[in-house]
Amino acid sequence: MMVRYRGGEGMLAWAFHRISGVAIFAFLVLHVIDIFLVGAAPDVYNTLLTFYATPVGIVMEWLLGAAVLYHGLNGLRIVVMDFWPPLTRYHRQLWYLVWLLFLLIGIPVTTVIFGAFVRSLGL
Amino acid sequence: MQIDLRILRYDPERDAKPHWESYGLEADPKTDRVLDLLHRVKHDHDGSLTFRRSCGHGICGSDALLINGRNRLACKERIEKLGRRISVAPLPGLPVVKDLVVDMDGFFDSYRRVMPFLVNDGPVPERERRQSPEDRARYDDTTKCILCAACTSSCPSFWAKEAYVGPAAIVNAHRFIFDSRDEAADERLEILAGDDGVWRCRTIFNCTDACPRGIHITQAILEVSSAIVERRT
Numbered sequence: 001m002m003v004r005y006r007g008g009e010g011m012l013a014w015a016f017h018r019i020s021g022v023a024i025f026a027f028l029v030l031h032v033i034d035i036f037l038v039g040a041a042p043d044v045y046n047t048l049l050t051f052y053a054t055p056v057g058i059v060m061e062w063l064l065g066a067a068v069l070y071h072g073l074n075g076l077r078i079v080v081m082d083f084w085p086p087l088t089r090y091h092r093q094l095w096y097l098v099w100l101l102f103l104l105i106g107i108p109v110t111t112v113i114f115g116a117f118v119r120s121l122g123l
Numbered sequence: 124m125q126i127d128l129r130i131l132r133y134d135p136e137r138d139a140k141p142h143w144e145s146y147g148l149e150a151d152p153k154t155d156r157v158l159d160l161l162h163r164v165k166h167d168h169d170g171s172l173t174f175r176r177s178c179g180h181g182i183c184g185s186d187a188l189l190i191n192g193r194n195r196l197a198c199k200e201r202i203e204k205l206g207r208r209i210s211v212a213p214l215p216g217l218p219v220v221k222d223l224v225v226d227m228d229g230f231f232d233s234y235r236r237v238m239p240f241l242v243n244d245g246p247v248p249e250r251e252r253r254q255s256p257e258d259r260a261r262y263d264d265t266t267k268c269i270l271c272a273a274c275t276s277s278c279p280s281f282w283a284k285e286a287y288v289g290p291a292a293i294v295n296a297h298r299f300i301f302d303s304r305d306e307a308a309d310e311r312l313e314i315l316a317g318d319d320g321v322w323r324c325r326t327i328f329n330c331t332d333a334c335p336r337g338i339h340i341t342q343a344i345l346e347v348s349s350a351i352v353e354r355r356t
């Protein structure tokens with residue numbers, strides 16, 4: 001299409017839902033592969049696990065956590081509207097609530113994940 | 124106020140594909156609407172510019188267009204709200220016939236599929252079929268539709284699959300499904316429970332944001348989904 005549609009919060013909420021869903025699926029595929037490697041090629045599995053423990057691996061893990069958290073919370077937002085259709089009138093407010101919960105849960109989890117990493121460096 | 128108006132033009136007899144054209148126009152931001160600008164282009168600059176309009180007052184539903192990236196009625200959209208740079212394109216997701224005119228046949232086919240008329244095979248009463256104010260209020264919101272297609276053509280699920288009946292058809296099904304005098308709710312719910320029915324809705328809210336009548340479209344769609352689920356259990 002030659003023109004882009006400028007949707008509002010609802011369209012953004014959906015776009016993030018899609019992107020996080022695809023990311024979670026990609027991780028699931030990766031996870032199936034790495035567990036398969038335990039039996040098939042233990043050496044490769046070990047290298048992979050060392051990679052997961054590097055800063056890049058930890059950032060990836062953190063992004064995965066963010067994707068799961070958003071997908072879950074926004075999924076609940078949709079479920080709530082499915083059960084009580086009049087709540088659709090407040091879909092924006094519900095989305096802001098999703099982000100509030102995202103931060104309330106995400107910030108402590110972030111300090112735990114990166115805190116453990118920094119400690120493992122022995123600094 | 125000087126306006127830079129860009130219009131996505133397409134003449135099937137001359138152009139391989141649509142292209143933007145710019146027009147510099149003088150407009151009064153307080154009183155002019157996008158439709159006034161389109162008229163000015165057609166009357167003073169290029170008589171071949173093609174678009175639909177009829178009432179000019181937001182009630183016939185013929186001039187829904189993609190204005191600054193959102194589906195709006197050209198006759199309701201005030202210049203004041205839009206700024207100096209305004210872009211106007213045909214409704215997205217529908218085949219373009221010429222300039223701003225799109226082919227609405229598919230849209231009306233979907234509308235007809237949901238039987239948008241009262242079905243009641245009971246004996247015809249001597250006077251009108253009466254209804255309590257509460258029963259009337261149940262579907263009040265969805266009586267307001269003017270079939271402008273702003274909702275359906277703003278919907279990503281419709282862009283992805285043209286066969287999806289779309290929000291407008293569901294709104295008009297809702298209007299009869301919840302009418303206490305109507306007897307064909309089951310048939311309509313059966314149609315909407317199918318592959319191209321309500322389950323394609325992803326609660327994106329583009330339809331609700333686009334509706335010039337302020338209909339709570341997503342709410343209506345979810346009420347129809349709930350009715351389908353309740354009927355099965």
Ligand code: SF4
Nearest residue numbers: 268269271272274334
């Ligand atoms: S529901 Fe609203 S946006 Fe959709 S066709 Fe009817 S009036 Fe237009």
Ligand code: FES
Nearest residue numbers: 179181183184198
């Ligand atoms: S011209 Fe009738 S709705 Fe705009």
